[in-house]
Amino acid sequence: MTGLRELQRRRVREAISTAAITLFLERGFDEVSVAEIAAAAGVSKPTLFKYFATKEDLVLHRITDHLGEPARVVRARAEGERPVAALRRHFLDGLARHDPVTGLNDDPEVVAYHRLVFFGAPSLLGRLHQFMAEDEEALAEALAETTDELTARLLAGQAVATQRVLARRNWQLLADGRPMAEVEAEAVRAAEQGFGMLPG
């Protein structure tokens, strides 16, 4: 059960993040100050920084909430299931429920949000890559529990790259205005191919 205090914390966090992303989408990441965001969300600047360590985190927390997911998927896999099969299954499940992290979500706000992440500012992309590196590191550790360290690192690098290429491409097709049904069928085929290129 989630306590009332935790619920309140989440609400404040969500309100700050929503205010920030709305302003960034309207005027651009570099053009909006943290003071303006705090004012729009009705909190003080120090309070804002208690919830988000950096301006970049105001945008990226929606993505970083998934941090460590590939590692968790591999660790939670059924007995006898291969790691790549588990990652593939998880990605296909994400496509089926149009999880924004798969890129397959045509809600205009989600599409605009990803455009902000990819093209909003170099610092955003830099921090995103840092998080992906952490994801890869965690996945390598999870894989190393059942294989040698070199294989684990190589496979983690290749698998995270595969997911990134797939998600980015799904987003691009939708951003280009292609209809969802068409992109969805294409995304499933692409995922089968991408994970099929990985060993195991």
Added chain:
Amino acid sequence: MTGLRELQRRRVREAISTAAITLFLERGFDEVSVAEIAAAAGVSKPTLFKYFATKEDLVLHRITDHLGEPARVVRARAEGERPVAALRRHFLDGLARHDPVTGLNDDPEVVAYHRLVFFGAPSLLGRLHQFMAEDEEALAEALAETTDELTARLLAGQAVATQRVLARRNWQLLADGRPMAEVEAEAVRAAEQGFGMLPG
């Protein structure tokens, strides 16, 4: 033939970069100002910025001089050679001549240089990842000349990840103090395995 003006340009560039990296290694990336670097190299701050657009580029130009290399290797491959085979051959050639980009170079300055890149400052790592994304994009374009766009993007992502994991691991083994001969044999085996995990 390289003209005298170009030769002079390269000398100034090298002098500024060497001064910068020496100071960064001594005192840390964030602790040294661009003004101090300009003074140490005997140039003005505006001159420095004509050679290097950002403080990060003072460090990373040694790596960015290799920008687009995977794409060039794929385009220059022999007829009948598969792209992955060409990339593998190029990486093994790099190992044989202890090219710093393969991570297999135990010169203490090269080892320290890579430590600076990986751990010197988040902005350095962020910019390095940006360059790797450009490398991957260029490689995808080169691959797309002989295969479909999706396969090209997936393979480019997986191949660049493989090279990065291999180079980083070689550096780590040397940074941990393992003897060069031992690491070299291990690096060749690891490269065979890594490229062997890629399709084609």
